Amino acid sequence: MPRFVKGSPITSAAILTVATALASLLLSQRDFFLSVELSLYDRLFQVRGPLPVESPDIALVVIDEQTADSLSFPFDRKHYAMLVTKLNRLGARMVAFDVGFSSEGARPESDSLFKATIHEAGNVVLCSKTDQVSHRRLRERIVSLKPPHSSIMPPGTPWGLIDEIPDDDGFTRRYLLYNVVRDTAFLSFGLKIYALDRGIDLARQHFPRRGDFVFGDRTIPRIDINTCLVNFSGPARTFPTYSFYDVIRGNYDFDDLLSGLSPEEAEALQASGMADLLQASPFKDKIVLVGASAEDLQDNKLTPAFTAGTNYRMPGVEVHANALKMLQDGTFIRPVDLLWTLLGMLFLALLISVVGHRLPAGWSALIAILAIGGILVLGGYLFVERGLWLRQVPLLLAVITGYPANLVWRFIQTQREKALYRGMFSQYVQKEVVDELIKHPENLKLGGERRRMSVLFTDVAGFSTISERLSPEDLVHLLNEYLSAMSRKIVEHGGIIDKYEGDLIMAEFGAPIWASDHAARSCRAGLQMQQLLTELRLKWQSEGRIPLYSRVGINTGDMLVGNMGSDTVFDYTVMGDAVNLASRLEGANKAYGTTIMIGQGTWEEVKGSFVTRPLDLLRVKGKNEPVAVYELLAESRGEVSEAKLQALELFSTGLAHYQSRRFAEALALFEQALAADSKDEPSRTYIGRCRFFIAEPPGEDWDGVWTLTEK
Numbered sequence: 001m002p003r004f005v006k007g008s009p010i011t012s013a014a015i016l017t018v019a020t021a022l023a024s025l026l027l028s029q030r031d032f033f034l035s036v037e038l039s040l041y042d043r044l045f046q047v048r049g050p051l052p053v054e055s056p057d058i059a060l061v062v063i064d065e066q067t068a069d070s071l072s073f074p075f076d077r078k079h080y081a082m083l084v085t086k087l088n089r090l091g092a093r094m095v096a097f098d099v100g101f102s103s104e105g106a107r108p109e110s111d112s113l114f115k116a117t118i119h120e121a122g123n124v125v126l127c128s129k130t131d132q133v134s135h136r137r138l139r140e141r142i143v144s145l146k147p148p149h150s151s152i153m154p155p156g157t158p159w160g161l162i163d164e165i166p167d168d169d170g171f172t173r174r175y176l177l178y179n180v181v182r183d184t185a186f187l188s189f190g191l192k193i194y195a196l197d198r199g200i201d202l203a204r205q206h207f208p209r210r211g212d213f214v215f216g217d218r219t220i221p222r223i224d225i226n227t228c229l230v231n232f233s234g235p236a237r238t239f240p241t242y243s244f245y246d247v248i249r250g251n252y253d254f255d256d257l258l259s260g261l262s263p264e265e266a267e268a269l270q271a272s273g274m275a276d277l278l279q280a281s282p283f284k285d286k287i288v289l290v291g292a293s294a295e296d297l298q299d300n301k302l303t304p305a306f307t308a309g310t311n312y313r314m315p316g317v318e319v320h321a322n323a324l325k326m327l328q329d330g331t332f333i334r335p336v337d338l339l340w341t342l343l344g345m346l347f348l349a350l351l352i353s354v355v356g357h358r359l360p361a362g363w364s365a366l367i368a369i370l371a372i373g374g375i376l377v378l379g380g381y382l383f384v385e386r387g388l389w390l391r392q393v394p395l396l397l398a399v400i401t402g403y404p405a406n407l408v409w410r411f412i413q414t415q416r417e418k419a420l421y422r423g424m425f426s427q428y429v430q431k432e433v434v435d436e437l438i439k440h441p442e443n444l445k446l447g448g449e450r451r452r453m454s455v456l457f458t459d460v461a462g463f464s465t466i467s468e469r470l471s472p473e474d475l476v477h478l479l480n481e482y483l484s485a486m487s488r489k490i491v492e493h494g495g496i497i498d499k500y501e502g503d504l505i506m507a508e509f510g511a512p513i514w515a516s517d518h519a520a521r522s523c524r525a526g527l528q529m530q531q532l533l534t535e536l537r538l539k540w541q542s543e544g545r546i547p548l549y550s551r552v553g554i555n556t557g558d559m560l561v562g563n564m565g566s567d568t569v570f571d572y573t574v575m576g577d578a579v580n581l582a583s584r585l586e587g588a589n590k591a592y593g594t595t596i597m598i599g600q601g602t603w604e605e606v607k608g609s610f611v612t613r614p615l616d617l618l619r620v621k622g623k624n625e626p627v628a629v630y631e632l633l634a635e636s637r638g639e640v641s642e643a644k645l646q647a648l649e650l651f652s653t654g655l656a657h658y659q660s661r662r663f664a665e666a667l668a669l670f671e672q673a674l675a676a677d678s679k680d681e682p683s684r685t686y687i688g689r690c691r692f693f694i695a696e697p698p699g700e701d702w703d704g705v706w707t708l709t710e711k
Helices: 009-028 031-048 065-071 078-089 108-121 189-198 244-249 254-259 263-272 274-280 316-329 338-358 361-386 392-425 431-439 463-469 472-492 518-542 577-592 600-606 642-659 663-676 681-695
Strands: 003-005 058-063 094-097 124-135 140-146 159-161 174-176 178-181 184-187 213-215 218-220 227-229 241-243 287-292 447-460 495-501 504-509 550-565 569-575 596-599 611-619 627-634 705-707
Touching (some): 009 338, 009 392, 031 361, 058 065, 058 244, 058 316, 065 244, 078 094, 078 108, 078 244, 094 189, 108 124, 124 189, 159 184, 159 189, 184 189, 189 213, 189 287, 189 316, 338 361, 338 392, 361 392, 447 472, 447 518, 447 577, 472 495, 472 504, 472 518, 495 518, 495 569, 504 518, 518 550, 518 596, 518 600, 518 627, 550 600, 577 596, 577 611, 577 627, 596 600, 611 642, 642 681
Parallel strands (some): 058 241, 094 287, 124 159, 550 596, 611 705
Antiparallel strands (some): 003 569, 174 227, 178 184, 213 218, 447 504, 495 504, 550 569, 596 627, 611 627
16 A cells, blocks of 8 residues: 655644734735724724713813804804803813814904903813924925914913824724924823823823823823824713803803792702802813814714714714713723734634634534634623723634635645545555545544454565566566556455555455455455466467466454554554464465465355365464465356366365374375366375375374464
8 A cells, every 4th residue: 555645734724824814914904904993993882882971070062053053153252251251150170172263363352352261260271283284305294283372372371282083984083192293292182181180290291102101190002103092981962061052141150040940949049159059050160171063163073982873973072072081080992912913813813724624614614603703702892891902803804814715725635635545546446445535534544443354465476586587677567567467456346455565465355445245355356366367377478478376365354454654654554463364375375286365254254155165274473373274266166167176075075084183084085186186286285294194193282283384
């Protein structure tokens, strides 16, 4: 049987794992997959649902449609002054404007009023934007500031940046932490408000370019150099929101509060003084953010909490409110470290590769689907319970690309293995056996199994002498013709060629595909091999070439069959005492002048179907226990001449006398058998033995067993 050289599955899995991980990583950076990643990120907010915003520290005053229509936006800045005054009277802790005042207003007197009001209040925060202009010569972007105009901003008034950081799909997910302009860092609107509220010393603030951003008592995980993810508490209008117009109209003033009370309640509230009024104010001790919400003012944003058709776009001022609340609560969204993502990709790619190599396609698909579901569930769990954002697309791609890649790899490997099996086995076994092996390659797995089967050995008689008489070229030509002819007969009867050793052929029947009539197949093959060899001898003699004769040994019994060797190089073969005996029987033919000798196990399975005769009780070399051996002559009595049948009957009776120590009677019968068939070599062998024992009788311990001293 040929040796198999098999590629290591570990090597294949490693190659596929690395290739899949790299491909997944590269694909995940493509625009399409980046958009998928963002969509999955948005879905996490919907899975989590709104966070509770009970008794929030933040309130919104918005320039809504009512305000814009009633005051004709852009309206006179005296209304902003009025708003600051109203909010402070109602107990606001801070008033922060998400409204740009980078230029002078239409009425200088209103600017002056607004400026004086800001100065008097002392708790107002303004905002600014940066402009970025590309410079062709310098090949860089020039960043410039557009701070609040001095006409409305008293010296020392704090302000923060309100630069928007939208993603490519137009959604706002990130929040600016700071921006650097001419080597000076300027805080964002939300961080400036938080710093003022917490009394953070900004003079000691550092702005490193890598790692988490430490700001006061908060450690903010960055998504890039100067932004973080916004942990949105919910969709638009999650925070308490009030109309700018309602506030300046006095809807929350003292008189309006009284109008909604009973006379007794109003009297009690008046008697209690301003403290009770402030307690009833919706702005008491709150940070009030002021910004636009009217659609025409175009400051409403798409956010992860937005659901088309059910929620409003979120006003930009509420994005700042979400960022500020995130700072206050410390509920940041932390991206899972890229290293863990890469390790996860490698693990999933390896899992899919190993599964693809070891399990059927159906199970591989199921595990791939479970892996995808597991990634989505894990992403949701980490986000909801741990505030971690797991980049799911690279992990999903490791499965989605890994599974078909393994299918293709497996298909290629299967085709290669089929070609290998066909190429190797087609010359040694029947086509049906090859097809069955391709369907069930597990029958060729490394390691053996114990099985009852038949094994056949055959080699050329006197091959050493023949090889000396021929040139190497002629010898090879003759031997190839002989081996090819004999191998065809073995294959025709369902045997497989185990190995060639010079002129020797070893074959087995009943493996790797089981055949219950393996003994009969081996006997039939042996007989037809001898018949074909007879025809070949006539051909060779007519060609003036040396004729070849061969001997066959067949035995049936329990033996170990399978791939023996290492996991990379192995032989499909058989091992065991039954195999060794078949090899001894082939050589034992020489002692009896027979061409096919079979063991007891084979004879018991074919005795009713083939013409045989008992030959002897043999003790072969290497074994102490004697074995009964038989000559195989034909498949049916019709194939045997009358003279031969007569000789067989006489031989069998003579053998019985011989084994009973009646050597003279046995001699007479063997001589009659030889007279009936002058070519009956076993009779000639026993004639010599009988004459020997008549002259020198064996001892009393003689058991009729003949010991072979040669293999």
